Amino acid sequence: MPDPSITRAVGMHHSFETAIADLVDNSVDADASQVLIRFLQSDGAVTGLQVIDNGRGMDSNALDQAMTFAKKREYGGKDLGHFGIGLKAASLSQADILRVYSRRDGAQAAGRSIRAATPTEVEDLDHAGVDAYLAAFKLDFSLATGTAVEWAEPRTFLTATNKDDRARWLDERIGTVRTHLGIVFHRILEAKKLTIMIEVFDVDRARPGVPRTVDPVNPFAYRQVGRGSFPADLTITVDRATVRGRVHLWPAAQSGSPSFRLNGRPGSLAQGFYCYRNDRLLQMGGWNTLTVVRPELEYARIELDIDDAVSEHIAINPEKAGLELDSDLKAAILAATVGSQGLRFADFLEVAESTRRESRSYTKRPVALVEPFRGFSADMLDAFSASVEYSDHAAVDIRWEVQDSEDPIRVDLPQRTIWLNALYRGVIVGRESSDNYDAPLVKTLLLLVFSRYFEGDMLGSREKAEIAAWQQLLTAALRDEIATQARLMGSTGND
Numbered sequence: 184m185p186d187p188s189i190t191r192a193v194g195m196h197h198s199f200e201t202a203i204a205d206l207v208d209n210s211v212d213a214d215a216s217q218v219l220i221r222f223l224q225s226d227g228a229v230t231g232l233q234v235i236d237n238g239r240g241m242d243s244n245a246l247d248q249a250m251t252f253a254k255k256r257e258y259g260g261k262d263l264g265h266f267g268i269g270l271k272a273a274s275l276s277q278a279d280i281l282r283v284y285s286r287r288d289g290a291q292a293a294g295r296s297i298r299a300a301t302p303t304e305v306e307d308l309d310h311a312g313v314d315a316y317l318a319a320f321k322l323d324f325s326l327a328t329g330t331a332v333e334w335a336e337p338r339t340f341l342t343a344t345n346k347d348d349r350a351r352w353l354d355e356r357i358g359t360v361r362t363h364l365g366i367v368f369h370r371i372l373e374a375k376k377l378t379i380m381i382e383v384f385d386v387d388r389a390r391p392g393v394p395r396t397v398d399p400v401n402p403f404a405y406r407q408v409g410r411g412s413f414p415a416d417l418t419i420t421v422d423r424a425t426v427r428g429r430v431h432l433w434p435a436a437q438s439g440s441p442s443f444r445l446n447g448r449p450g451s452l453a454q455g456f457y458c459y460r461n462d463r464l465l466q467m468g469g470w471n472t473l474t475v476v477r478p479e480l481e482y483a484r485i486e487l488d489i490d491d492a493v494s495e496h497i498a499i500n501p502e503k504a505g506l507e508l509d510s511d512l513k514a515a516i517l518a519a520t521v522g523s524q525g526l527r528f529a530d531f532l533e534v535a536e537s538t539r540r541e542s543r544s545y546t547k548r549p550v551a552l553v554e555p556f557r558g559f560s561a562d563m564l565d566a567f568s569a570s571v572e573y574s575d576h577a578a579v580d581i582r583w584e585v586q587d588s589e590d591p592i593r594v595d596l597p598q599r600t601i602w603l604n605a606l607y608r609g610v611i612v613g614r615e616s617s618d619n620y621d622a623p624l625v626k627t628l629l630l631l632v633f634s635r636y637f638e639g640d641m642l643g644s645r646e647k648a649e650i651a652a653w654q655q656l657l658t659a660a661l662r663d664e665i666a667t668q669a670r671l672m673g674s675t676g677n678d
Contacts, residue, residue, distance in 0.1 A: 213238025278334035415522030435542035439564030
């Protein structure tokens with residue numbers, strides 16, 4: 184049996200998002216077609232999380248293997264699992280208690296529980312209790328077979344008591360999980376092999392909220408422009424094994440797309456290799472020491488599919504969020520030929536640099552802004568990319584929130600967000616709205632005015648005074664608009 188201190192160290196590099204992705208891997212390996220990620224909420228606080236799937240489930244013996252650190256099951260060539268520790272490591276990196284409930288065809292329902300403090304001690308859960316627990320789930324899909332993984336006593340969830348802070352944290356977590364899973368599993372989602380939903384479950388009322396679908400986010404989902412040389416096939420040969428890939432140059436005019444700015448980061452930080460195993464993305468950019476990340480290569484991306492034939496040349500980290508290539512595979516990449524043009528890796532990088540230079544010199548744009556992200560539609564983001572230069576600062580969101588004050592906006596430098604007061608949403612939009620992309624005209628004008636405040640790390644006294652003045656003007660304008668709408672409604676009523 185392994186040393187408990189070693190088991191506690193496993194998974195310590197997991198983020199919230201990579202931990203959940205590891206659980207979804209297990210669902211995919213179990214041939215699930217439906218996965219539900221459920222945040223458990225009580226009195227406004229998130230008290231736990233469940234990942235529920237309709238896969239083939241596990242019997243008692245299989246569950247013992249899954250919950251024991253000392254055992255590693257055999258993985259097939261098509262499985263996403265790799266180390267045999269994902270379920271435990273991912274879960275115990277986030278919560279103090281892991282419970283697993285499972286039902287397999289022809290077998291009794293089984294359940295097990297382990298604690299982070301004593302991860303090598305596995306507790307059996309009563310068969311009848313597990314069966315009743317699974318039967319009580321309110322789901323949109325059958326759980327005749329399947330598995331529910333539950334995190335109890337979470338350590339990484341927000342502990343603040345302020346309800347607005349809780350709501351904001353939950354909204355942000357749902358957003359980051361949706362985006363991360365949409366990127367990591369985009370091929371599987373696009374193939375319609377899997378549906379992933381996220382919902383909030385009110386424990387006090389035993390009522391689920393409206394589920395949100397995880398949509399695929401394809402890092403190569405650009406519109407082909409003209410008949411250029413890219414994308415182009417890349418074939419890498421090492422020890423008589425073959426790694427197939429494609430090299431891409433993202434069109435500069437489409438650099439506002441969320442598929443280019445993955446996870447809301449500048450697209451220049453997402454350049455490099457995208458490595459897949461069984462259609463699951465394991466690495467999201469980076470050059471693996473073959474070159475360095477630099478602005479000149481921001482549009483260069485290379486798609487690689489790896490399998491067991493080259494496993495001895497690749498080391499996947501336990502969190503499945505990156506990998507290392509050995510010297511033989513790196514040499515093979517440098518020697519590989521791109522498409523039918525006879526280009527090598529270094530030649531492709533030169534083409535990427537020259538393409539970027541040409542795109543920037545083609546049209547000099549007179550307006551410079553901090554890049555926008557959340558709050559605008561894809562069409563608006565394309566319009567920004569085509570019309571303005573982006574400054575070298577992280578992207579900015581423009582979003583709605585419920586505020587205690589009557590100020591129309593709140594400039595939030597740490598969160599890189601201009602918050603619009605939801606109190607005025609109906610007035611600004613002209614109707615009730617829950618559309619994330621509403622009020623594009625107002626949001627664009629706000630970005631034009633407030634962009635420069637996001638070019639520094641803090642607001643000085645002058646900037647604060649300026650923002651206060653803008654607040655006064657915006658408040659006066661909103662009050663005038665409210666009065667005008669009230670007069671019009673009164674006039675209509677009198678008619």
